[in-house]
Amino acid sequence: MNTFDRVVMGGLLLFAVSSAFAAEGQKVFSQGGQNPAAMACMSCHGPDGMGMAAAGFPRLAGLPAAYLSKQLNDFRNGSRKNPIMEPLAKALSDDEITAVTTLLAARPAPPAGDLRRQQMASDxxxxxxxxxxxxxxxxxxxxxxxxxxxxxxxxxxxxxxxxxxxxxxxxxxxxxxxxxxxxxxxxxxxxxxxxxxxxxxxxxxxxxxxxxxxx
Ligand code: HEC
Ligand code: HEC
CATH class of the missing domain: 1.10.760.10 (Cytochrome c-like domain)
Incomplete structure (x- = not known):
């Protein structure tokens, strides 16, 4: 293999690894993890990850990956309690958490208003x-x-x-x-x-x- 081939092969390998990673995140989100107790996220957090307001299920789409994975670890270690999410987070593997939180963070976040401290408050x-x-x-x-x-x-x-x-x-x-x-x-x-x-x-x-x- 010459240098050019090696660079091309390296690039292809990287592409294959990163698309397999994205596919894993998508799979966890829409079908669930390897462990059946790790249920598909979309059934509660919505097909687009925007949550379900009527049920009080939060949006995950566009939230930072570090924040999302911290929450899943907090459900695992008991510093955040919830009867649904605690067993679910424990059933996810570390790799599944990394893949699904990376996928969710990459989804577009809906725009927020521009309310800042310098503005006048009306109430x-x-x-x-x-x-x-x-x-x-x-x-x-x-x-x-x-x-x-x-x-x-x-x-x-x-x-x-x-x-x-x-x-x-x-x-x-x-x-x-x-x-x-x-x-x-x-x-x-x-x-x-x-x-x-x-x-x-x-x-x-x-x-x-x-x-x-x-x-
Ligand atoms: C059966 C319904 C259900 C399923 C399935 C589900 N969740 Fe949740 N999720 C919830 C509920 C309810 C909460 C709110 C918990 C609370 O009040 O603390 C929540 C909260 C979260 C939070 C915290 C969000 C925040 O803003 O702090 C994360 C992260 C999360 N879920 C990730 C996931 C992932 C990843 C999956 C799929 C592997 C998943 N959930 C599947 C119901 C579900
Ligand atoms: C000094 C910084 C700080 C201030 C001020 C602050 N927050 Fe927070 N807030 C945080 C941090 C950090 C978190 C995430 C904690 C974690 O890692 O779970 C958070 C999380 C939250 C959450 C949970 C969000 C979720 O997705 O689960 C709510 C709700 C919230 N804050 C409401 C408020 C409200 C309302 C106010 C104003 C009255 C406020 N916060 C002021 C730092 C702050």
Whole structure:
């Protein structure tokens, strides 16, 4: 083999490996993993990975791969509790987790609004989202979750385009201790400082079209 052949062969091999990897991610998503307990993701998270708002199943499409695989590992190690996802995450292999989270992260994320801290808030709920409440040590949600709650980097997940019932369930899980997987208890502190009414209202706010279109 001359150098040219070797480069071509290397490229073909890389292509074969990466397309086999993409195929594995697609298989886990639409048919499930090797272990039958690792059920197909799309049956609950939707055929496009956009979630099912009526059932409170979250969207996974366009979420960062590092965040998604962290959540699956947290369901495995018990720092995040859920009767459906705990056994399911335990049934996935490490390779299946890498493949399916890479596939999901590559899906296009729906656009979020451009609501930032510099903007005027039109009501107390929007004020909490944009600026927080320093008298209770709550920073504005968009400070970590990005403009419009669209997500930021690999570790701050989007709040926009998630079902309101899912968002409030997560805030309540931090309040009652069934979700304890946040770095430095950032979210536990935020959620515990909020009232029941604020949890409901902020979840509805980020799930609503208004937060996503901006003003
Ligand atoms: C039978 C329904 C069901 C199936 C099948 C399912 N999920 Fe889930 N998934 C859920 C529910 C319900 C939640 C919300 C759990 C909670 O409230 O903490 C969830 C949450 C998640 C989360 C956390 C999302 C976030 O924003 O933090 C990830 C990641 C996830 N699922 C990945 C998967 C993957 C990957 C598959 C396929 C291998 C899968 N799920 C299959 C029901 C399901
Ligand atoms: C100091 C940074 C920070 C601030 C401020 C913050 N968050 Fe978070 N939030 C995080 C991190 C980090 C995570 C992911 C934790 C993990 O790894 O599971 C998260 C996760 C969440 C989740 C779970 C999302 C999912 O897909 O499961 C919700 C809901 C949430 N935050 C709501 C809020 C709301 C509402 C506010 C404002 C009142 C807020 N956050 C303010 C850092 C922050």
């Amino acid at each position: 107390p709920v929007e004020a909490l989202a944009l600026y927080g409440d320093w008298s209770r040590q709550i920073p504005g949600c968009v400070q970590c979750h990005g403009p419009g709650g669209g997500g930021l980097g690999q570790h701050f997940p989007p709040l926009a385009h998630q079902p309101a019932s899912y968002l409030s369930a997560q805030l309540n899980a931090w309040r009652d201790g069934s979700r304890q997987n946040d770095p430095d208890q950032l979210m536990a502190g935020v959620a515990k400082a909020m009232t029941d009414a604020e949890v409901k209202a902020i979840a509805a706010y980020f799930a609503s079209a208004a937060s996503q279109e901006g003003k």
